[in-house]
Amino acid sequence: MAESKQFVETYLREIGVQTPVSLFTSEQSASDQSASGQSNLRPEILVQQTDSKVHSPAADASAITSPAKQNFEVKADVPAVAKSVSGGLSDLAVKASTCRLCSLSQERNQVVFGVGNPDADLVFIGEAPGREEDLQGEPFVGRAGQLLDRMLAAMGMGRNEIYIMNTVKCRPPNNRDPKPDEVQACNLWFEQQLDMLRPKMICLLGRVAAQTVLKSDEPLGALRGRWYDYQGIPVWVTYHPAYLLRSPGQKQKSWQDLQALLSGFQKLN
Numbered sequence: 001m002a003e004s005k006q007f008v009e010t011y012l013r014e015i016g017v018q019t020p021v022s023l024f025t026s027e028q029s030a031s032d033q034s035a036s037g038q039s040n041l042r043p044e045i046l047v048q049q050t051d052s053k054v055h056s057p058a059a060d061a062s063a064i065t066s067p068a069k070q071n072f073e074v075k076a077d078v079p080a081v082a083k084s085v086s087g088g089l090s091d092l093a094v095k096a097s098t099c100r101l102c103s104l105s106q107e108r109n110q111v112v113f114g115v116g117n118p119d120a121d122l123v124f125i126g127e128a129p130g131r132e133e134d135l136q137g138e139p140f141v142g143r144a145g146q147l148l149d150r151m152l153a154a155m156g157m158g159r160n161e162i163y164i165m166n167t168v169k170c171r172p173p174n175n176r177d178p179k180p181d182e183v184q185a186c187n188l189w190f191e192q193q194l195d196m197l198r199p200k201m202i203c204l205l206g207r208v209a210a211q212t213v214l215k216s217d218e219p220l221g222a223l224r225g226r227w228y229d230y231q232g233i234p235v236w237v238t239y240h241p242a243y244l245l246r247s248p249g250q251k252q253k254s255w256q257d258l259q260a261l262l263s264g265f266q267k268l269n
């Protein structure tokens with residue numbers, strides 16, 4: 001409990017949330033749901049989806065409960081694909097670096113493939129590189145990246161423990177949303193990359209990434225708070241750090257998301 005309180009206090013202090021937040025929101029919620037007899041997310045839902053399609057929120061809603069009550073008894077063979085594939089991942093990054101499959105190649109400075117621990121159990125996915133990312137060749141740098149670092153620190157994690165990537169690898173002009181044909185083209189790299197990483201859990205950051213991966217047109221607010229499935233991998237959705245910088249009032253909700261993510265992740269390990 002003291003550790004949880006420390007996480008909360010650290011995060012609230014770091015991101016500047018001033019208003020009080022219940023330290024026990026998620027625990028109380030879990031207790032309430034347990035008392036109501038709601039069922040947990042069935043492990044088989046997580047392990048029996050082997051096609052490449054992400055299940056729509058509506059289709060999975062009946063099998064999904066509040067995140068605070070998840071029981072991720074994922075079978076040990078879920079991350080069955082060998083994780084010692086950093087060579088393969090590096091090779092894939094080299095191949096992607098010269099990609100000209102879509103028009104985003106015309107104005108980019110470089111392909112921003114991904115960064116982090118290739119053996120990570122947790123992968124964060126954003127939408128596309130921004131200006132700083134395009135210049136530095138690394139996802140989530142600049143102010144949004146710094147906020148992500150603080151969010152991770154509040155969860156007791158560092159970048160060396162996770163992997164960070166985007167659905168689209170080149171910067172859209174003026175940071176516009178990626179177009180459907182660009183997303184489709186870049187899916188070539190996206191799917192191979194995730195297949196090589198084969199994490200135990202995925203966190204989608206922001207509306208565009210969530211809608212893209214989940215193949216949904218629902219707004220982010222509707223997509224939050226439920227677990228999804230990507231080829232047997234549990235998927236969670238929360239705000240993009242860049243959005244939180246523009247809308248600091250959502251930081252408390254983001255912390256609730258991260259608590260649920262952390263709770264689910266800890267049950268996997």
Ligand code: SF4
Nearest residue numbers: 099102105170185186
């Ligand atoms: S966005 Fe993806 S598909 Fe388009 S050029 Fe860049 S790497 Fe290739």
